Amino acid sequence: MSGTPSAADGRDRTPVPDADVCVVGAGPAGALVANRLAADHEVVVLDAGPRFDPEDRLNRQERAIRPAYDRPDVWEMGGPRDAHAASGEWFYPLNHARVKGVGGSTLHWQGMVMRLHEADFSSGTERGVGPDWPLDYADLRPYYAEAERAFGVSGADDNPFGPPREAPFPNPAFPPSHSDSLFAEACEELDIATHSVPNARNSEPYDGRGECVGYGTCQPVCPSGAKYDATVHVESAESAGATVIDRARVTELAHGPDRIEAAVYVAPDGTEHRQTADAFVLAAGGVEIPRLLLLSASKLYPDGLANSSGAVGRYFTDHLFAGVGGVLEERTRQNHVGFVTTESHQFYDEADETVAPFKLEFLNYAGPSPVELAMTGDDWGDDLLGRLRESYGGHVAVGALVEQLPREDSYVGLDDERTDDLGNPVPDVHWTVGDRALRTIERSNEIQRDILAELGAEVTWTAGPDSTGPAYHHMGTTRMGEEPTESVVDPTLCTHDLENCWIASSSVFPTGGAVNPTLTIAALALRAADAVDEALSRSL
Amino acid sequence: MELSRRDAIGALAAIGVGTGAAAYAVDTGGDAATAPVETLVAVAEVVYPSELSGVEPFVETFAERRAAGDDDHARGVRAAVETMDDRAEAWYDAAFADLAAEDRDSLLREMGVDTAAEVPDGSTAERVRYYVVNDLLMALYASPTGGELVGLENPRGHPGGTDSYRRGPRQ
Structure with a gap:
């Protein structure tokens, strides 16, 4: 355990002596790695954000509902610490897309957890575009099962298009909604x-x-804790002996030619510390991981640490949202819950060079939430109730998640013109989307319109190629591959350049598929933890 | 449709009052300020729909927790109410709660509360909108009875379980 307190709040943020493993980031990947290793190794986890008080979650829910607050306000994102740039032709709202703190972005996530399809691991071979992953579904399959148990996934083995499974989900699936039955x-x-x-x-x-x-406020906050978030495994790791240091902002990875020596971090009182360890696991997400590697450039690594391939920060991808919404003349009972209970992966594996994989989501929260609508407008009393009744009622919507191919001109870099409050260049998310994804959004919209037409709905909005947005899944920026000249990490998630540095994040995805990434992040994190454990057992 | 104590407790639970949440915890010490219940009821009678009954006990239960404590929010509610009373005295020669319902409605509109966005540290109208009008509207429409008025018995913010989303509309 570490020594004396170092900050005004009395918490000890000094380094842990003789640490075996230093994990950077206390989101789902970092939490699972720490939890898996804590029993047998001295593990320390550093996170840039705070340890949030669970007692405050209902107050955060109020922020989520009230119009006075924007999405980043819910988990205290924004300000000088989180300054960023978006120089690409597509603006990227980074602070809407992430949470810094113990639990990471699972604090505000939707919580949809699918396995990638088998063909996602070999996009180049199967679909003629993009790189193949250096591992396949079979390699990840046991880790997927373990990740599902860790998250307590509620599901059913009823997806005829999904990859093969070996065991039931830990919990039964949520039954379909009333509107699901209309869509069905x-x-x-x-x-x-x-x-x-x-x-x-x-x-x-x-x-x-x-x-x-x-x-009903799953995204951005679950007050009850029924939605999994990474505080579950942070607490478990701490129970097993891990040390978690919050508000510890890692600014540099001190290194020699082949190894990281220390994570240099700044505590809230401005004190700089050096956390040494035998092994380092970077688990700070697809934006801050490449930023940290680029900030750690040296004479040994002038283009950024672990970047002899030049791939650090390159190939930034997200999933794109496509959607069509409308109104029926009957009541559709929306906004009772904040999660989705029916999907279709029917068109997913029709993907080829010209059309990307995508999945359809049948929303249970189409149209405005009455309580939120009630707090806007210039009416009240009977007039307000009349407006709420008119606006609530028959809304329906079908969304889709669409794969974006990795491109060199879509990247996370450093903005040398702008610094954060510690004087470090801020991350620049230079997001570029190619024609295949845009065509696929059009294809999704066609199917969505067909479904709404069959329902008899009047279409009222479309999220198409001109109005799409990101799903807040940061992928590809430290891609995995066999070749050190083309990728940042190898199939064990260890960097090609540094023998004691692993990366557990969607940043290692060579391609993104079209399912939500966190289950795959978790599976890879567990795989990385096994690799770290094996390396430590060899007296790294 | 009648508001119940369950609605008030539900509304309080939805915003973290009565569940141990620090920010809105009730000050049980001897110096706890009195909630301006009478004025809040008078506002609710204007901003709530006329088909509701049971407004007074609902607002009393809500206000005693939401506006009586020694936290920033409760202080904000009391300050906003004080401002409303000052305006009522200056423009209508009576406290807000003593005005006829039409005058209460007019006063709020003359203050610009109807067109103001809610801002906790904003202008007078924005603060009244945030701490008084929208506090009351959120309490109502995040409650089961408020939700049912609109057509959903488990509105956002209310922990109404996972059955209602599966049910079809009542005929």
Whole structure:
């Protein structure tokens, strides 16, 4: 354990002596790595953000509902610490897309957890575009199962298009919604198969956490704790002996030619510390990991640490949202819960060079939430109630998640013109989207419009190629591969350049597929932890 | 439709009052300020729909927790109410709660509260909108009865379980 307190809040933020493993980032990847290694190794986790008080979650929910607050306000994102740039032709709202703090972005995530399809691991071979992963579904399959148990995933083995499974989900799937039943009829007429959604929220009590109670604010905050977040495994890791230091902003990785020597971090009182360790695991997400490597440039690594390939920060991808919404003349019972219970992966594996994989999501929260709508407008009393009744009622919407191919001109770099409050260049998310993804959004919109037409809905909005946005999944910026000249990490998630540095993040994804990435992040994190454990056992 | 104590407790739970949340914890010490219940009820009678009954006990229960404590929010509510009373005295020669309902409605509109966005540290109208009008509207429409008025019995912010989303509309 570490020594004396070093900050005004009395918390000890001094380095842990004789640490075996230093994990940078206390999100899902860092938490799972720390938890897996803590029993047998001295583990320290550094996170740039605070340790949030669970008692404050209802107050955060109020911020999520009230119009006075923007999304980053819920988890205190923004300000000089989180300054960023977006120089690409597509603006990227970075602070809407992430949370810094113990639990990381799982504090505000939606919690949809699917396995990648088998063909996602070989996009180049199967679809003729993009790189293949250097591992395949079979390599990750046991880790996927373990990740599902860790998250307590509620799901059913009813997706005819999904990859093969070996065991039931830990919890039963959430049953379909009323609006799902309307969509199911329409989809049946169109020969589109629908199925349940694996959710990282408890449909039954699991792992000491209660079942979902239907607050409906899953994204950005679950007050009940039924939605999994990484504080679960941070606490578990701490129980096993790990040390978690919050508000420890890692600014540099001190290194020699082949190894990281220390993570240099700044505590809230401005004191700089050096956390040494035998092994380092970078788990700070697809933006801050490449930023940290680029900030750690040296004479040995003039273009950035672990960047002899030049791939650090390159190939930034996100998933794109496509959607069509409309109104039925009947009531569709939206906004009771904040999660999705029906999807279709029917078109996913039709992907080729010209059309990307995508999945359809049938929303349970189409249209405005009455309580939020009530706090806007210039009416009240009977007039307000009339407006709420008119606006709530028959909304329906079908969303889609679309893969974006990696491109060299889509990247995370450093903005040398602008610094954060510690004087370090801020991250520049230079986001560029190619024609294949845009064509796929059009294709998704066609199907979505067909479904709404079959339902008899009047279409009221479309999120198409001109109005799409990111799903806040940061991928590709330290890609995995066999070749040190083309990739940053090898299939064990260890960097090609440094023998004691692993990366656990969606930043290692060579391609993104079209499913939400966190289950794959978790599976890779568990795989990385095994690799670290093996390396430590060899007296690294 | 009648508001119940369950609605008030539900509304309080949705915003973290009565659940141990520090920011809105009730000050149980001897110096706890009195909630301006009468004025808040008078505002609720204007901004709530006329088909509701049980407004007074609902607002009393809500206000005693939300506006009586020694936290920033409760102080903000009391300060906003004080401003409203000052305006009522200056423009209508009576405290806000003593005005006829039409005059209460007019006063709020003359203050610009109807067109103001809620801002906790904003102008007078923005603060009244945030601490008084929208506090009351959130309490109502995040409650089961408020939600049912609109057509959903488990509104956002209310932990109403995972059954209602599966049910079809009532005929």
